Amino acid sequence: MTSYVLAGYGVVLASLAAYAISLVIRLRSSRQRLGSGLSSSDVDEGGSGS
Amino acid sequence: MTTTVVHELRATPVAKRPFGARALRVTGALSLVGIAATIWLGLWVTPPDAFMGNQVRLLYIHPPMAWVAFLAYGISFLSSLAYLWRRTRATAWDRLAGAAAEVGVVFTGLTLVTGSIWGRPTWGTWWTWDPLLTTTALLFVLYLGYLAIRHIPGTDETRGKRNAIAAVVAFIDVPVVYFSVYLWQSLHQTPSILNLTTRKTTIHGSMAWTLLLGFCSFTMAFFWLLVERYRLAGLEAREESFGLQAALEERRLEGRT
Numbered sequence: 054m055t056s057y058v059l060a061g062y063g064v065v066l067a068s069l070a071a072y073a074i075s076l077v078i079r080l081r082s083s084r085q086r087l088g089s090g091l092s093s094s095d096v097d098e099g100g101s102g103s
Numbered sequence: 104m105t106t107t108v109v110h111e112l113r114a115t116p117v118a119k120r121p122f123g124a125r126a127l128r129v130t131g132a133l134s135l136v137g138i139a140a141t142i143w144l145g146l147w148v149t150p151p152d153a154f155m156g157n158q159v160r161l162l163y164i165h166p167p168m169a170w171v172a173f174l175a176y177g178i179s180f181l182s183s184l185a186y187l188w189r190r191t192r193a194t195a196w197d198r199l200a201g202a203a204a205e206v207g208v209v210f211t212g213l214t215l216v217t218g219s220i221w222g223r224p225t226w227g228t229w230w231t232w233d234p235l236l237t238t239t240a241l242l243f244v245l246y247l248g249y250l251a252i253r254h255i256p257g258t259d260e261t262r263g264k265r266n267a268i269a270a271v272v273a274f275i276d277v278p279v280v281y282f283s284v285y286l287w288q289s290l291h292q293t294p295s296i297l298n299l300t301t302r303k304t305t306i307h308g309s310m311a312w313t314l315l316l317g318f319c320s321f322t323m324a325f326f327w328l329l330v331e332r333y334r335l336a337g338l339e340a341r342e343e344s345f346g347l348q349a350a351l352e353e354r355r356l357e358g359r360t
Contacts, residue, residue, distance in 0.1 A: 061161045061220040062142060065168070065213050069324065072209050076331045083338040087345070 131327040137320025144313040161221040163313050166296065167321040168214040175207025175325065176277050183270035186263055197263040200270050201253050202332035204246050206325060211243045226290060234287040238280045245273040
């Protein structure tokens with residue numbers, strides 16, 4: 054095994070893992086923001102009827 | 104106050120999923136297992152090549168990266184055409200085109216990097232202005248430009264049309280990349296895994312199976328990433344509209360007081 058081969062595999066795995074993790078984190082935080090938007094005082098206000 | 108906004112948000116489910124969540128989980132798990140098996144086979148099981156030696160191991164990941172990038176741009180191109188055609192025009196196509204292009208850019212970057220790492224010990228240089236390499240670098244830049252264009256503000260329709268036209272224009276480079284090895288004298292080899300003219304393959308045994316597994320695993324990983332990115336695009340759009348509606352409500356309130 055050469056250092057070039059290991060570097061190639063390392064770059065691919067690290068980049069794909071980093072991108073996948075960033076997507077999962079962004080998805081979770083976006084869901085949380087939207088979720089908190091629904092369950093905040095705004096929702097209670099909406100629930101009281103208008 | 105923001106009651107209207109909240110009711111509208113309630114009407115549309117937050118976690119609306121276009122694909123089955125279970126199928127997505129299975130795809131993600133299979134791609135992980137497949138990639139792990141490709142690494143194991145590629146690094147420890149397959150023999151070194153008679154000419155390239157151990158450098159051949161990089162070829163179990165480099166062609167799959169390029170294939171996935173092409174697949175991503177193909178999806179982006181077709182989705183953009185679907186958006187441009189009035190009968191099928193829907194924001195979902197624009198989102199899919201953007202999601203596919205972003206994942207495609209990641210894989211194009213990896214194609215360039217793995218190619219460069221392979222080129223140093225094989226060709227003796229990290230980079231050369233070879234037609235295939237140059238057109239691939241151009242492809243990378245074109246789609247980075249496309250992703251930048253997607254952030255230019257405007258109405259949904261204006262942005263959608265602008266994005267779709269940019270994606271169609273950027274895609275012109277894809278066949279140029281593929282045929283560059285035939286059109287110009289290139290240092291890069293022509294397709295050798297399966298030659299459609301002679302119908303012969305130049306790779307056999309464990310090497311062929313490892314490469315095939317690499318293609319399948321990275322394709323599955325691509326679909327997993329694509330669906331997740333597409334979902335994120337939907338949530339981002341919802342957040343954007345939520346913020347806009349809340350701001351409008353605030354302005355109306357200010358006007359009343």
